[in-house]
Amino acid sequence: QVQLQQSGPGLVKPSQTLSLTCAISGDSISSNSVAWNWIRQSPSRGLEWLGRTSYASKWYIDYAESVKGRITINRDTSKNQFSLQLNSVTPEDTAVYFCARGSFRAIDVWGQGTTVTVSS
Amino acid sequence: DIQMTQSPSSVSASVGDTVTITCRASQDISKWLAWYQQKPGKAPNLLIYATSNLQSGVPSRFTGSGSGTSFTFTISSLQPEDFATYYCQQGDSFPRFTFGGGTRVEIK
Numbered sequence: 189q190v191q192l193q194q195s196g197p198g199l200v201k202p203s204q205t206l207s208l209t210c211a212i213s214g215d216s217i218s219s220n221s222v223a224w225n226w227i228r229q230s231p232s233r234g235l236e237w238l239g240r241t242s243y244a245s246k247w248y249i250d251y252a253e254s255v256k257g258r259i260t261i262n263r264d265t266s267k268n269q270f271s272l273q274l275n276s277v278t279p280e281d282t283a284v285y286f287c288a289r290g291s292f293r294a295i296d297v298w299g300q301g302t303t304v305t306v307s308s
Numbered sequence: 309d310i311q312m313t314q315s316p317s318s319v320s321a322s323v324g325d326t327v328t329i330t331c332r333a334s335q336d337i338s339k340w341l342a343w344y345q346q347k348p349g350k351a352p353n354l355l356i357y358a359t360s361n362l363q364s365g366v367p368s369r370f371t372g373s374g375s376g377t378s379f380t381f382t383i384s385s386l387q388p389e390d391f392a393t394y395y396c397q398q399g400d401s402f403p404r405f406t407f408g409g410g411t412r413v414e415i416k
Contacts, residue, residue: 223403235352235395235407242403250403253309286351292358293399294342298351 190214192287192299200306206274210287217268218243223290226272230283277306310334310401314408320416321386329381329411331396340399341379347392
């Protein structure tokens with residue numbers, strides 16, 4: 189079955205860059221009709237979609253307006269993984285971050301979650 | 309952005325009860341509504357997609373209905389493992405999903 193394994197630091201200093209990676213097993217990052225997403229969850233903001241990358245004859249990347257300008261999602265087809273970078277973080281970015289697969293306009297596979305705290 | 313409003317925010321129920329949760333969208337989202345269950349410390353788990361389609365392996369006591377802006381999620385004959393928080397999510401503005409605020413189902 190499809191599994192997503194997240195990795196990355198759990199503590200980031202304010203103004204620095206949050207970086208997380210999601211390794212995919214049981215599927216290909218280049219699969220058609222699915223999307224590879226980053227979603228976060230915090231008590232103040234609830235579940236918040238951040239962005240996605242997907243392939244359907246060409247590569248697509250989309251970002252949420254709330255983080256546009258600070259977010260980058262990259263893909264590594266050779267390692268079958270994708271990553272999140274969020275720049276200039278503040279304590280407001282403290283959350284549990286999930287990578288996730290989208291299919292049929294829903295999220296059918298989730299990573300285990302990474303708790304990221306922004307603090308000096 | 310499409311806003312999703314869930315009600316109630318919490319509900320107390322007993323094993324064997326039927327629980328109903330409502331989700332309203334700020335605009336027409338057609339049939340693109342999904343429901344998730346989340347337990348503490350875990351990722352959400354997809355139960356229903358496209359309003360009423362049961363995800364593989366999900367028990368049939370979970371059902372969904374609705375269209376447009378108003379949707380309903382029902383748990384029939386509540387089981388001990390069903391005590392959790394439930395979220396709706398719209399997929400109409402794909403790829404930009406938005407989620408409801410959640411409904412906590414607690415033991416009475």
